[in-house]
Amino acid sequence: MKVIAFERSQQGTGASRRLRNSGKTPGIVYGASSEPQLIELDHNALWHALKKEVFHSSILDLEVAGKSQPVLLRDVQYHPFRQIVLHVDFQRVDPNKKLHTKVPLHFMNQESNPAVKLSSAVISHVLNEIEIECLPGALPEFLEVDLAKIEAGQTMHAKDIVLPAGVALTAHVESENPVIASATIPAGAVADEAAGTPAAAGEGEATPAA
Numbered sequence: 001m002k003v004i005a006f007e008r009s010q011q012g013t014g015a016s017r018r019l020r021n022s023g024k025t026p027g028i029v030y031g032a033s034s035e036p037q038l039i040e041l042d043h044n045a046l047w048h049a050l051k052k053e054v055f056h057s058s059i060l061d062l063e064v065a066g067k068s069q070p071v072l073l074r075d076v077q078y079h080p081f082r083q084i085v086l087h088v089d090f091q092r093v094d095p096n097k098k099l100h101t102k103v104p105l106h107f108m109n110q111e112s113n114p115a116v117k118l119s120s121a122v123i124s125h126v127l128n129e130i131e132i133e134c135l136p137g138a139l140p141e142f143l144e145v146d147l148a149k150i151e152a153g154q155t156m157h158a159k160d161i162v163l164p165a166g167v168a169l170t171a172h173v174e175s176e177n178p179v180i181a182s183a184t185i186p187a188g189a190v191a192d193e194a195a196g197t198p199a200a201a202g203e204g205e206a207t208p209a210a
Helices: 013-021 045-047 053-057 115-119 171-174 186-200
Strands: 002-007 024-031 034-042 060-064 067-078 085-092 097-110 122-125 130-136 141-148 155-157 177-186
Touching: 013 024, 013 085, 024 045, 034 045, 034 085, 053 097, 097 122, 115 122, 130 171, 141 186
Parallel strands: 002 060, 024 085, 097 141
Antiparallel strands: 002 034, 024 034, 060 067, 067 085, 097 130, 122 177, 155 177
8 A cells, every 4th residue: 555755854843733734744754774754644645544444454655755665554643532633653664574563353254153143142352453473575454263163152362363374473462362252142142041941841731620
């Protein structure tokens, strides 16, 4: 995904305010053993790009002054109540160094899960993203989580995710192995089932003679 930015010379609160008033958003590019570079981006284009999942989880082609460089979006600051992006941070990517970054989880086959269809189970997504490490060339846009076989009362953990070649969970995620999804039977469904059991057992019983 290509991102166009422009060099920025002025910094400080006043300069950033003037920049935002002109429809621009201040930002910075850092990392890869190079000096940080101040940039500015068109606010409306940036706002629409930020709505796309791929913008947050993929390596971006950032062009500044006619020169392109691979970067990752690392931080976004929003106005607390107005639809304004206050500042963005990008990190340069070294193709030979592993990245530590978060990628989205896409949950698959939930509707066809037998526990959902037959037992009224509810599957909750506990995490919507997970932290991984890999070389830039192996970075996936997202990871798929297959919910086809999770049963009521069960949970899925980070280590249950099928990872692409060259991709690994970061060390702390590997050790903690957090829950990413769980399947439960709602209390109402349990109560209905329990209430129906005695009635079913009593059906067909003879009426005592008078």
